[in-house]
Amino acid sequence: MSVETPVLRRQPGLSVSEPSFQVRIGCHSAQIQPGSQLAHISPRLEHGSSFRGRHVSPNPQTDPSRLALVPTAGPSRRQPPETIDTIRFLQAVTASLDLEEVLGALNEFLHQAFEHGGWEYHGPGDDCRLTGGQSDRHRLEYSLTLNGQALGALRLMRGRRFSEDDQQRIEGLLALAAPAIQNALRFSHVNRQLERDPLTGLGNRRALSVQGEQWLADSVRHHHPLSMLALDLDRFKAVNDTYGHPVGDRVLCRVAETLMAVTRTADLCVRLGGDEFVVLLPETGLRAALDCAERIRSALAQHCITTESGSCIAISVSIGVATLQPDMSLDQLYHQADAALYAAKQARDADPSPPVQPNIEALR
Numbered sequence: 622m623s624v625e626t627p628v629l630r631r632q633p634g635l636s637v638s639e640p641s642f643q644v645r646i647g648c649h650s651a652q653i654q655p656g657s658q659l660a661h662i663s664p665r666l667e668h669g670s671s672f673r674g675r676h677v678s679p680n681p682q683t684d685p686s687r688l689a690l691v692p693t694a695g696p697s698r699r700q701p702p703e704t705i706d707t708i709r710f711l712q713a714v715t716a717s718l719d720l721e722e723v724l725g726a727l728n729e730f731l732h733q734a735f736e737h738g739g740w741e742y743h744g745p746g747d748d749c750r751l752t753g754g755q756s757d758r759h760r761l762e763y764s765l766t767l768n769g770q771a772l773g774a775l776r777l778m779r780g781r782r783f784s785e786d787d788q789q790r791i792e793g794l795l796a797l798a799a800p801a802i803q804n805a806l807r808f809s810h811v812n813r814q815l816e817r818d819p820l821t822g823l824g825n826r827r828a829l830s831v832q833g834e835q836w837l838a839d840s841v842r843h844h845h846p847l848s849m850l851a852l853d854l855d856r857f858k859a860v861n862d863t864y865g866h867p868v869g870d871r872v873l874c875r876v877a878e879t880l881m882a883v884t885r886t887a888d889l890c891v892r893l894g895g896d897e898f899v900v901l902l903p904e905t906g907l908r909a910a911l912d913c914a915e916r917i918r919s920a921l922a923q924h925c926i927t928t929e930s931g932s933c934i935a936i937s938v939s940i941g942v943a944t945l946q947p948d949m950s951l952d953q954l955y956h957q958a959d960a961a962l963y964a965a966k967q968a969r970d971a972d973p974s975p976p977v978q979p980n981i982e983a984l985r
C-alpha cells in the first residue's frame with residue numbers, strides 16, 4: 622500500500638477564482654499569486670490560447686464548447702492527453718446540491734478519464750465520510766480549500782501510478798468542481814441547522830421525522846427492533862415561575878447534555894418543544910429501552926441545577942416507552958410512547974409524594 626506523493630510544482634496555482642482558491646497538495650499548501658489563473662474557460666478561445674501553467678485549446682472536433690486541459694509542458698509521450706468536456710463536466714457536478722451526488726458525478730467523470738478504481742472523501746468536520754469503488758494501491762490525496770473555507774479531503778486510488786499529466790488534469794478538474802463541492806457543503810450545513818433545536822443543540826421535530834422514517838424502513842426491512850422514549854419534565858412550569866426562564870433554559874440544556882451522555886452515538890435525541898423530548902433507539906427492544914429510560918432518569922436525579930441565589934433545583938422526568946410493532950407508522954410509535962408518558966404522569970399525580978417507583982411506563 623503506498624500513498625503517492627503528488628508532484629509539487631513550482632507554480633501550483635490551480636485557480637478558477639484566483640487568487641483565493643488553493644488546491645493543497647498533501648501537507649504542503651500552495652500560495653496563489655494574483656494573476657496565476659490557469660483554467661479559464663471560454664468558448665471563444667483561439668486555438669492554442671495559452672494560460673500560465675496550463676494550455677487550453679478547443680476541441681479539434683470543432684465543437685467550441687469542448688475544451689481540453691493540457692499541461693503546458695506538452696503532452697506526455699507515454700499517455701496522450703485526453704479531451705475533457707468541461708461544459709459537460711460542470712453540468713454534471715453542478716446538477717445537484719447533494720454532496721453525495723456532486724462527489725458521485727465528479728468521480729464518475731474522473732473514472733472515465735483516469736480509470737481510478739476507488740475514492741474516499743472526508744468532509745471538513747469529522748461527521749462526513751463518503752466512499753466509492755474499491756481501495757487500491759496507488760493513492761493521490763488532496764485537501765481542498767476555496768476562499769479560505771476547508772472543503773475536505775479527497776483521495777483517489779487505482780492499481781497503477783498516477784502520472785504527472787494525470788495529476789495536473791485531475792487538479793484542474795478539482796479546481797472546477799470546488800465551487801460545486803462548496804455549495805453542497807453549505808446546503809448540507811443549512812439542512813443540518815433546519816434539523817437542530819437552537820436552544821439545546823439536539824435534533825428537532827424535523828430531524829425526528831427525517832431520521833425516524835429512515836430507521837423505521839430499515840427496521841421493517843431487516844426485522845430489527847426500534848424503540849422510542851417520550852420524555853416530559855415534571856413540574857417544569859414551577860421552575861420557570863420561581864426562578865425565571867433563563868434558569869428554566871439551563872435545566873433544558875442540562876437535560877439535553879444528559880440525554881447525549883447516557884445514550885449511544887447511534888441514538889437520536891430530539892427536543893420536540895417546551896419540556897418535551899424524544900429519544901429514538903434503533904436496534905433496541907423493549908427491555909433495553911426501559912433500561913435506557915432508567916439510566917436517563919437516574920442520571921438526571923443525581924445532579925441539581927444551582928441558581929445564583931444558591932438554590933438547588935432537582936430535575937425529575939416522566940418517560941413513556943414504546944417499541945415498534947408490525948405495520949406501525951412513526952406517528953403511531955410516537956403516540957404509543959406519548960400514551961405511556963401520559964400514564965406515567967397520571968400515576969405520579971395519583972400519588973403526589975416523591976415516587977417510590979420511577980415515572981417510567983411502557984404500553985405493552
Ligand SMILES: Nc1nc2c(ncn2[C@@H]2O[C@H](COP(=O)(O)OP(=O)(O)OP(=O)(O)O)[C@@H](O)[C@H]2O)c(=O)[nH]1
Pocket residue numbers: 820853854855856857858859861865866867868869870873894895896966
Ligand atoms: N425556560 C423555558 N421554558 C419553556 C420553553 N418552552 C416552553 N417552556 C415552558 O415549559 C413549561 C411546560 O410546562 P408544562 O409541561 O405545561 O407543565 P409542567 O409544569 O411541566 O407540568 P407536568 O408536565 O404536569 O409535570 C411551560 O411553563 C412553558 O412556558 C423554553 O424554551 N424555555
